[in-house]
Amino acid sequence: MSQFTTVQTSPHKPSVGSADSGGLAVNKRLRKELMTLMTSPTSGISAFPESENNLFKWLGTLTGPEGTVYAGLTFRLSLSFPSEYPYKPPVIRFETPCYHPNVALKTGDICLDILQDKWSAVYSVHTILVSLQSLLGDPNNSSPLNVEASQSWADQTAFKERVLTNYRPL
Amino acid sequence: MDLNHPLLASAVDLLPPFPSSHPQIQRLDRSLYCQICKELFSGPVSIPCGHSFCSRCIRGSLEVMKKCPSCNEPASEGSIRRNRALEEIVDSWEEARPIIHGLTSNNSRKRSIMNTGPKNAFAAESTKRPRKESTSRSVSPVKQSSDKKEEIDGDADDMIALDPYTNMAESSEDVKASCPLCDITMPIRDISRHIDLGCQPIKPRPKSQGRENLKADWKKVFSGAGLVKGKDVELKKITKPNYSLATPAELRSVLQSYNLSTFGDKPALAHRVQEWILLYNSNLDTSHPKSLGALRAKLNEAEASRRRDKEKGREEMASELKTSDGLARYAQDTKGEFERLRREIMERDKKRVGSGAEAPIEIE
Ligand SMILES: [Zn+2]
Ligand SMILES: [Zn+2]
Ligand SMILES: [Zn+2]
Helix, strand or coil, rough: CCCHCCCCCCCCCCCCCCCCCCHHHHHHHHHHHHHHHHHHCCCCCEEEEEEECCCEEEEEEEECCCCCCCCCEEEEEEEEEECCCCCCCEEEEEECCCCCEEEEECEECCCHHHHHHCCCCCCCHHHHHHHHHHHHHHHCCCCCCCHHHHHHCHHHHHHHHHHHHHHCCC | CCCCCHHHHHHHHHHCCCCCCCHHHHHHCCCCEEECCEEECCCCCECCCCEHHHHHHHHHHHHCCCCCCCCCCCHHHHCCEEEEHHHHHHHHHHHHHEEEEEEHHHHHHHHHHHHCCCCCHHHHHCCCCCCCCCCCCCCCCCCCCCHHCCCCCCHHHHHHHHHHHCCCCCCCHHEEECCCCCEEEEEEHHHHCCCCHCCCCCCCCCHHHHHHHHHHHHHHHHCCCCCHHHHHHHHHHHHHHHHCCHHHHHHHHHHHHCCCCCCCCCCHHHHHHEEEEEEEEHCCCCCCCCHHHHHHHHHHHHHHHHHHHHHHHHHHHHHHHCCCCCHHHHHHHHHHHHHHHHHHHHHHHHHHCCCCCCCCCCCC
């Protein structure tokens, strides 16, 4: 706290800055992300707050990338933001059953490093959804949440059948 | 999707993005955004890897992990340095942005105004305003000096056409212009604040009184009068790693020494102290520090907002925002744009997913 006494700044004008803190900042950042998603949409991903009364719960959709067993399938996701966002990551689940090595089939829990220990405050809903999209076609088979899926990944034809059996359209 | 949706309408306190027809300006604008809060830098600082963030933002991030959120290189609070050049750039950009935004997004309307006469002092003055020391530059309507070109690229025609008006006013202090959004005329230096506030009328700034108070407040801080030296040491003792060791009484005494609320249980107290230190320290990294009173208000506001979000969701805030004049106008202005985007997204998704699928963006 030596700064308190050693910094010799002379204030010359009242602040016009726009940074908020705490709850206000989370709110603003989420609305900012929403606006960016709306004004520069990316194909195959979308997200929007569940209701207008709660900015901290969003629903998203994710379309499986071409050339993967998930191609053409659209998955619903739920996103739940902590009050410490973006310093802490949102909790994200598949609401549509997703047969995938890194997704728990029953709960929809996801194992993805950037949603856990590799999270950084510069990530956004957009980066998360893009990462999830690439996770679909490129699973991390060394840390499976669905062991059966990780074992059957090698046989893509059989795997696709299981994906389709478990899938429920939106 | 309801386009009067409060979540969209309330986007008015966010800076409007530049149209994709001006990628260079989009890029310039984006480069002045902090990657953590996604807003223009406020009190920008750099860390050893060379990345810059708002002081408040990186301090918050370093509480959670001791590395750069962009590149993962190690970083600590002690390595934070003010980035004065960046701050100056952002300050200038904040002033210039609404002007340039008006020029890029409103071309058709502007042209028609141009043709009807010199009413559009706004666009005219914008060529003059950004550079403080350019009062004596030669005004040649044909040749744009190269240093002007970098400011507003891609709109050279307009600049040339409007150039003769740049001599109209000598002192930029008195220059009036019309807001690109609502057309109300006001001193040009008030425009960005006016737009930030959702096109509310701006009261003339008090010349010196507020500033005097600020000065007094900060004199106190720097002389240590507002702090009490002993308390300062105590505060240092119980910072970050030791919140778990501090007793509620210790936390309360810290809060008391800064005239902050001592209400709540231990986690609430610790959170308040932590938040206060963040605000306080980052406030020292800017050329526009807020008064202690303003910092306190900010802390209270943030706490109240968090409570609101928890208890009642955003209902209150949303309806509050909806009533404001400027918001309604903004919603009106952007309605067409959002509607177009929505259709585009729906069309695209229909094609991809097939006709049975629902729209990707929906509310219920
Ligand atoms: Zn920031
Ligand atoms: Zn870095
Ligand atoms: Zn220097």
